[in-house]
Amino acid sequence: MNPAIVTTLPPKTRHKFFSPARVSAIACNTLLELVRLKVFYFLLLFALLIIGCSGFTSIFDFQFQEQFQILKDVSLGSMSIFTLMLSILATAMMLPKDIEDRTLYTILAKPVPRFEYIMGKLLGVFSLLLISTLVMSAMFVIALYAKQQIVINNTLHQGAGIPPDQVKAMIEGVKSQTFTVSLIPCLITIYLKSVLFAALTMLISTFATSSIFTIFIAFTVYFIGSIEGLAREYWYSTPNGSETAKILMGLVALFFPDLQLFNLVDDIVAGNTIAMGLFVKTAGLGVVYTFVYSFVSYVVFAFKEL
Amino acid sequence: MRKTAAVAVAILALFGASKMHFEQQLAEEHRAAFFHGAKLNLNMRQQIGQLGFLAALSGFRSVVADYLWIEAHGAWERTEWGRMALLFNNVTALEPRNVMFWDLSAWHMGYNASNFAIRNPKEPRQALRIKAQREYFKLAEDFLLRGIENNPDHYKLFESLATLYKEKFDDHYKASQYYDKAAQFPFSPSYEKRFAAYELSRCPDHEQEAYEKLVKLYRMGENEWLPTLLSRLNYLQEKLNIPPDQRVYTPPAKK
Numbered sequence: 001m002n003p004a005i006v007t008t009l010p011p012k013t014r015h016k017f018f019s020p021a022r023v024s025a026i027a028c029n030t031l032l033e034l035v036r037l038k039v040f041y042f043l044l045l046f047a048l049l050i051i052g053c054s055g056f057t058s059i060f061d062f063q064f065q066e067q068f069q070i071l072k073d074v075s076l077g078s079m080s081i082f083t084l085m086l087s088i089l090a091t092a093m094m095l096p097k098d099i100e101d102r103t104l105y106t107i108l109a110k111p112v113p114r115f116e117y118i119m120g121k122l123l124g125v126f127s128l129l130l131i132s133t134l135v136m137s138a139m140f141v142i143a144l145y146a147k148q149q150i151v152i153n154n155t156l157h158q159g160a161g162i163p164p165d166q167v168k169a170m171i172e173g174v175k176s177q178t179f180t181v182s183l184i185p186c187l188i189t190i191y192l193k194s195v196l197f198a199a200l201t202m203l204i205s206t207f208a209t210s211s212i213f214t215i216f217i218a219f220t221v222y223f224i225g226s227i228e229g230l231a232r233e234y235w236y237s238t239p240n241g242s243e244t245a246k247i248l249m250g251l252v253a254l255f256f257p258d259l260q261l262f263n264l265v266d267d268i269v270a271g272n273t274i275a276m277g278l279f280v281k282t283a284g285l286g287v288v289y290t291f292v293y294s295f296v297s298y299v300v301f302a303f304k305e306l
Numbered sequence: 307m308r309k310t311a312a313v314a315v316a317i318l319a320l321f322g323a324s325k326m327h328f329e330q331q332l333a334e335e336h337r338a339a340f341f342h343g344a345k346l347n348l349n350m351r352q353q354i355g356q357l358g359f360l361a362a363l364s365g366f367r368s369v370v371a372d373y374l375w376i377e378a379h380g381a382w383e384r385t386e387w388g389r390m391a392l393l394f395n396n397v398t399a400l401e402p403r404n405v406m407f408w409d410l411s412a413w414h415m416g417y418n419a420s421n422f423a424i425r426n427p428k429e430p431r432q433a434l435r436i437k438a439q440r441e442y443f444k445l446a447e448d449f450l451l452r453g454i455e456n457n458p459d460h461y462k463l464f465e466s467l468a469t470l471y472k473e474k475f476d477d478h479y480k481a482s483q484y485y486d487k488a489a490q491f492p493f494s495p496s497y498e499k500r501f502a503a504y505e506l507s508r509c510p511d512h513e514q515e516a517y518e519k520l521v522k523l524y525r526m527g528e529n530e531w532l533p534t535l536l537s538r539l540n541y542l543q544e545k546l547n548i549p550p551d552q553r554v555y556t557p558p559a560k561k
Contacts (some may be wrong), residue, residue: 073368226364254322258329263365267341270404292321303310
């Protein structure tokens, strides 16, 4: 053996069953891919929408409570729609795109287990949703603060001649209508709902034949999930109902998530407060749903012939 | 692949079966905390259209309610009171936990619409104008009563109903009762209990009760010695013939 051609081999390392580094590499790449798709342009639309809404409410002769109500409803409603659309659209095209680009084969040819691939992809989408929710929340807070300042200035202007303690009370009244602690659970539930939907869309996309099919089914599930509560009520509280209807309702309640439970925003903005225990239970349910859908996605993907 | 699908369906069914009961319990807890109280029925479906109904069902109730509220504002500018009442009914059905919607709906009906009705230039008969005005008072009362039913944990609607009874129905006893109820809430304004006593002092056969309430307020300190309280107290002292040595308040001698 010629010692000149002997090369030093790298020390033999044992392949780890689970590697957070591999998962985070996939997640970072997924996030980067999504950012390159210029998905953040929708934020511009969101900004225009809340600025427009803020100005629009001033045109009418609305009281400041009505103005804040409309601004909050439109902003949080738009956040719900945008995060939902983003989660469904971004997740639905991930697997088909990776298959089309052959990236999936390159990744899976390396010692990357399939569950790490699914986990990485989902974490990438979750990060995108987190960034989007945070940016939209920041825009919402800025718009609300600007509106509050306008209303306070108007109050000071109209309150000329009124005793200072009364003006102070009026300003306190305006401030109490603007920012409330309960807005935080609103933002968290919006994020959780979008994360749940990303996991669900991933599950659909593991057996779907095209992105369009995945998107269509995901939106259908959204609408069914929104009335799933009614189906469950029927199952539990109608003992004498028709058997066929009962079985159908039972199946709906069994396989679809009850999205009504995550629609807390409307009532919270209206002035309802949510107890911490109740919020934790609701958020916990969202996390469990996300985990179960992610797990089933893995089960289907693990045995998928590629 | 079939085996995988069966496993996936089995996991989902197992999870579904275990979550159903939990979800039912959670939904009940939500309802107990006044969440998801919106009443979406077929009548509303006809009035707000299919898209609006779908949006309301899909978690965008508040946006639909705001849209209808803006429409009601337009109807107000055109003085279409009937349409306003219809829209207010839909808005409050969509957002039953929004005190502001109940309160302003009642205000529009009880004050604006009723005022228009009594001055309606198209109705020459006064009896019919008065009848229309009373109908709007009743509509306002109905909004506030339904509002209270949906928001029994907020003082504002109790206060608005009391003011309506006082100013529009001239029913001081009911006004006093509702001001009293509003005063029971921990964060209600301090004037509620005074207003309750003032209104009671205007009710025949309740003078003694009102006098005791006013004395109690008077004894709470100088902060409560407001002109109306003093004048009502003095009025009742005179009316009940309270002996001079037992009177808590002596008005300053007139110059």
